Amino acid sequence: MTPTNATPRPELTDARLELEGRIATLTLARHDVRNALTGTALVDDIVAVAEWLNRCDAVSVLVITGDGSAFSAGGNVKDMASRGGDFAGDPAEVAERYRRGIQRMPLALDAVEVPIIAAVNGPAIGAGFDLANMADLRIASRKAKFGETFLNLGIIPGDGGAWYLQRLIGYQRAFELTLSGRVIDAEEAKQTGIVLEVTEPEALMARAMELAERIAAQPPKATRLTKRLMKKGSRMALPDFLDLCAVFQGLCHNEPEHLEAVDAMLEKMAKQ
Template sequence: MTLPPLEDALLAVDGRVATLTLNRDDVRNALTGTRLIDDIVAVAEWVNRREEVSVLVLAANGAAFSAGGNVKDMAARGGDFAGGVAEVAERYRRGIQRIPLAMQNIEVPVIAAVNGPAIGAGCDLANMADVRIASHRAKFGETFLNLGIIPGDGGAWFMQRLIGYQRAFELTLSGRIIDAEEAKTIGLVLDVVEPGQLMARTMELAGRIAAQPPKATRLTKRLMKMAQRMELKDFLDLCAGFQGMCHNEPEHLEALDRMLARN
């Protein structure tokens, strides 16, 4: 299997599970001022072309999951934050806003293994996954307003879909940082484990999903996403079409054979 060339991240494949690891601990895996935006987008596009991959795990090396934007660049008005209103806006469109569009279009389930602080755009990146599993060291913060800016990467769109408008509003407008246990209580993360167990727990879930019939898995994720914005009648029509496809796939007949053989 040919992997895409990456500069600031690592990609590994084990069976039907691909793992993308942010690898810029020197800047706490900041998304701006590095090549992580390009790397994330490249892997998102790559995984859609690889039928042999059923799950993508998003992890990070170092003390932090991601610090989001590079604050030093912001203070210096450099990099992605240089220039006037129109210039900065265009850099956002051509830069960090590519991540939510790419993540939203990933066809396979995405599990984020959050090892440490996920702050600002780093929190939003975790929220773009389908599932989040956190270590006890993880922290989550929509801290944009603390710096006099907004969630310019689309974070407000994702968070309220995970935990509801009221909780998302409070966290975003207060800029409060929460620990992993509170994140689990409000439904932002699925599970919280000891740091040494984070990847094992993540891979356990990834393996269970990857063991499912791959084409039906991709269609089911698409249905879950579409259900958020479709009327019921239109959604049922879509389900009927997808189910017709599934009933005519070899993987369906193979699954039936396995079930009948056990009985």
């Protein structure tokens, strides 16, 4: 049963948003351009969903996947070739389009309070790879491929990919992938630490939803606070971090969901 919530769903143009229980699934639905993030409304859709999630208490997990053969091909190379769309204009104009365009995506996703799972169904290239890395967890189909391929086109990761990748797998591995521009398969992505699991294509969404359901079953307010804590952990000094832990724990101990969880645990222990 889908929980009710007064927060209306955002109206999307190039993506689909579905709710099942406490899990929201966002499907990039521009398979005609391999779910390119420029030259489409996908960035607008992703930002709208990210902002909606933080107002919607009925959702505990977001799953992002792609429709068709690709997760996302990143930037529209035809627009690059013609110097059109997001890539038109002088250096200042292009920079401003990045700020007002694709760079809204990492800022919006970084602020999402619920866990994000990327179910990578096919190639995730350039900004599409970076989008996957903006998630908290990545499950990949064996058909998935990953590439930080910007340098192959004579450009840099303008959407923040270099920031995400080195935090995910360390500076040296991220440097090699970024500077070589090579594309890796799902198994190498798992060995490198980019991907948590690799599945057969037909099992991808079932596994992603299984993982999402396990997380969504946790107390929702504590889940959001835990994600916030995990994000802050890499950016704060230990004394400041422990102060934040104390504040968050004080909130948790005064939430009804905490007492409900404790009662359920005591009842389970009594039956053993």
